[in-house]
Amino acid sequence: MHGIKSTYGFPVILILGVLIMSVIVPVDYQWTTYLHDHRIKQLARVMDRSLFEGEGLGGGDPVIFFLILTTIVYYLAWKKGERSRWYIWRPHLGFILTSGLACSMMLVHSLKWVMGRARPSEVLSGKLMFTDWFEFGPHYIAEGIYRGSFPSGHTAQAFVLVAVVYALVATPKTGRGLKMWGVAWGIFSVAYAVVMGLSRCMALEHWFSDVAGSIILSALLMQFIYQYLLNLPAQISFYKANGRYPETPPAWELHLCIYIVGTLIGAMACVMGIRAVWLREATIFYSLIPVGLACTWLFSFLLRRLHRSVFREIG
Numbered sequence: 001m002h003g004i005k006s007t008y009g010f011p012v013i014l015i016l017g018v019l020i021m022s023v024i025v026p027v028d029y030q031w032t033t034y035l036h037d038h039r040i041k042q043l044a045r046v047m048d049r050s051l052f053e054g055e056g057l058g059g060g061d062p063v064i065f066f067l068i069l070t071t072i073v074y075y076l077a078w079k080k081g082e083r084s085r086w087y088i089w090r091p092h093l094g095f096i097l098t099s100g101l102a103c104s105m106m107l108v109h110s111l112k113w114v115m116g117r118a119r120p121s122e123v124l125s126g127k128l129m130f131t132d133w134f135e136f137g138p139h140y141i142a143e144g145i146y147r148g149s150f151p152s153g154h155t156a157q158a159f160v161l162v163a164v165v166y167a168l169v170a171t172p173k174t175g176r177g178l179k180m181w182g183v184a185w186g187i188f189s190v191a192y193a194v195v196m197g198l199s200r201c202m203a204l205e206h207w208f209s210d211v212a213g214s215i216i217l218s219a220l221l222m223q224f225i226y227q228y229l230l231n232l233p234a235q236i237s238f239y240k241a242n243g244r245y246p247e248t249p250p251a252w253e254l255h256l257c258i259y260i261v262g263t264l265i266g267a268m269a270c271v272m273g274i275r276a277v278w279l280r281e282a283t284i285f286y287s288l289i290p291v292g293l294a295c296t297w298l299f300s301f302l303l304r305r306l307h308r309s310v311f312r313e314i315g
Contacts, residue, residue: 009223009227010220010223010224010227010228013216013219013220013223014220016216017216017217017219017220020212020216021133021134021209021212021213021216024133024208024209024212025132025133025209027208028132028133028207028208028209029130029207031201031208032120032201032204032206032207032208033120033124035198035201035202035208036120036201036202036203036204038202039202039203040199040202041202043195043199043202044199044200044202044203045203046058046059046199047059047060047154047195047196047199047200047203048154048199048200048203048205052064059154059158059196059199060154060157060158060196063100063104063157063158063160063161064157066160066161067096067097067100067160070093070096070097070100071097073086073089073093074086074090074093074094074097074251075251077089077090077093078090078250078251082244087245088171088239089167089171090245091230091232091235091236091245092166092167092170092171092232093167094230094251094252094253094254095163095166095167095225095226095230095232095253096160096163096164096167097253097254097257098225098229098230098253098254098256098257099160099163099221099222099225099226100160100163101257101260102221102225102257102260103156103157103159103160103217103218103221103222104153104156104157104159104160104218106257106260106261106264107151107156107217107218107221107264108151108152108153108156108214109153110264110265110267110268111148111150111151111217112147112148112149112150112151112153113148113268113272114136114148114268114271114272114275115133115135115136115137115148115150116136116137116138116139116140116147116148117131117133117135117137117139117148117149117150117207117210118130118131118137118138118139118149119147119149119204119205119206119207120149120201120204120205120206120207121204121205124204132209133150133207133209133210133213136275136278136279137149137150149205149206149207149210150207150209150210150213151210151211151213151214151217152197152200152205152206152210152211152213152214153214154196154197154200154205154206155193155196155197155200155206155210155211155214155215155218156214156215156217156218157196158189158192158193158196158197159189159190159193159214159215159218159219159222160218161185161188161189161192161193162186162189162190162193162218162219162222163222164182164185164189165182165183165185165186165189166222166226166232167182168181168182168185169182169183170232170233170236171236190215193215193218194211194215197210197211197212197214197215198211229256229307230253230256231311231314234311234314235314238314246310246311246314248310249306249309249310252306252310255306256303256306256307259299259300259302259303259306260299260303261299262295262298262299262302263295263296263299263300263303265292265295265299266291266292266293266294266295266296266297266298266299267292267296268292269288269289269291269292269295270288270289270292270293270296271292272285272288272292273285273286273287273288273289273291273292274289276288277289
């Protein structure tokens with residue numbers, strides 16, 4: 001899968017993302033209000049609700065069911081080892097789970113807490129001021145974990161389905177037919193995430209830049225996880241050369257997720273401390289900077305150590 005595993009993948013997404021977010025800045029407010037004025041009410045209502053909150057089947061629920069099923073298959077792949085029919089998919093199952101946790105939960109909510117951007121409904125009603133996606137907003141973490149507008153959690157959740165494309169296209173012994181299904185699934189997944197995001201703008205739950213930022217950040221993080229963190233290209237090459245994957249600790253991808261959470265918490269604490277300095281908030285929050293730096297260093301060290309031990313056999 002040379003297109004995805006190329007070392008140019010991450011920088012290309014990053015450059016395009018910066019350009020897109022720059023273009024959106026001057027039209028963010030207008031595009032969001034336009035989508036609201038021309039909203040499809042039923043679409044916005046369905047995409048917003050969730051079966052898990054007693055509201056009926058919603059737009060994000062299929063992704064939750066998909067991740068639950070992936071977790072079960074991932075467990076079976078590890079339990080039976082090479083005897084499992086799912087063994088050949090094992091690294092990709094770990095990639096899908098890691099991407100799901102990192103994109104739709106860790107990254108999104110940590111940024112929501114830190115940025116504290118007001119939602120369109122709050123701005124248009126005159127309750128709070130408008131801020132751009134790169135500015136600290138009026139919300140603070142004590143007001144609730146879902147208050148921040150940037151980025152869009154629903155959009156990031158929908159974008160998780162894109163991770164399946166990597167599995168369908170790059171798994172060893174994948175035939176041409178499965179690769180074509182992968183391309184088709186990729187088109188569907190991106191379209192699904194876009195529709196989800198636009199529906200959130202229609203409901204005045206998110207700005208247009210929240211949606212675009214969520215897709216770009218998710219794509220960046222997914223590419224980073226695939227190419228560098230889990231290094232699936234190296235695992236696939238090892239399989240092709242040896243007929244098996246390298247020996248790794250059971251469910252090591254989930255261990256990595258724990259260390260990623262710790263690293264993100266540390267980074268979030270640092271930024272919240274910087275936010276306190278920038279906005280001249282209570283000086284007690286200034287101490288979050290050194291605490292956050294220490295936490296980030298510790299968990300990133302543990303992450304790197306686990307990563308080295310896993311790929312020692314590959315070299």
